[in-house]
Amino acid sequence: MKKIVSVLIISAMVFVSCTNTDKPERKTIGAATDTATLYQCPMHPEVTSTKPDTCSKCGMDLDKVEKK
Numbered sequence: 001m002k003k004i005v006s007v008l009i010i011s012a013m014v015f016v017s018c019t020n021t022d023k024p025e026r027k028t029i030g031a032a033t034d035t036a037t038l039y040q041c042p043m044h045p046e047v048t049s050t051k052p053d054t055c056s057k058c059g060m061d062l063d064k065v066e067k068k
C-alpha cells in the first residue's frame with residue numbers, strides 16, 4: 001500500500017514540474033534570465049553556450065549554471 005502512495009506522489013511531482021516548464025516566461029517577466037544563464041559541459045568547463053545545447057567534444061547535455 002505504501003508503494004502505491006509513493007508512486008502517486010512521484011507522479012504528481014513529475015506532472016507539476018512538467019506543467020511548470022510549459023510556461024517558464026509567465027513568472028519571469030522582466031527578469032534578465034538570458035544574460036544570467038549559461039550552459040556548461042560538466043566534463044569540459046571551457047565548453048559553454050548561452051542556450052540549451054550539447055557539448056561539441058563529448059556530446060553530453062550542457063548543464064545550466066548561474067553566472068555570478
Ligand SMILES: [Zn+2]
Pocket residue numbers: 041042043044047055056057058059060
Ligand atoms: Zn564535454
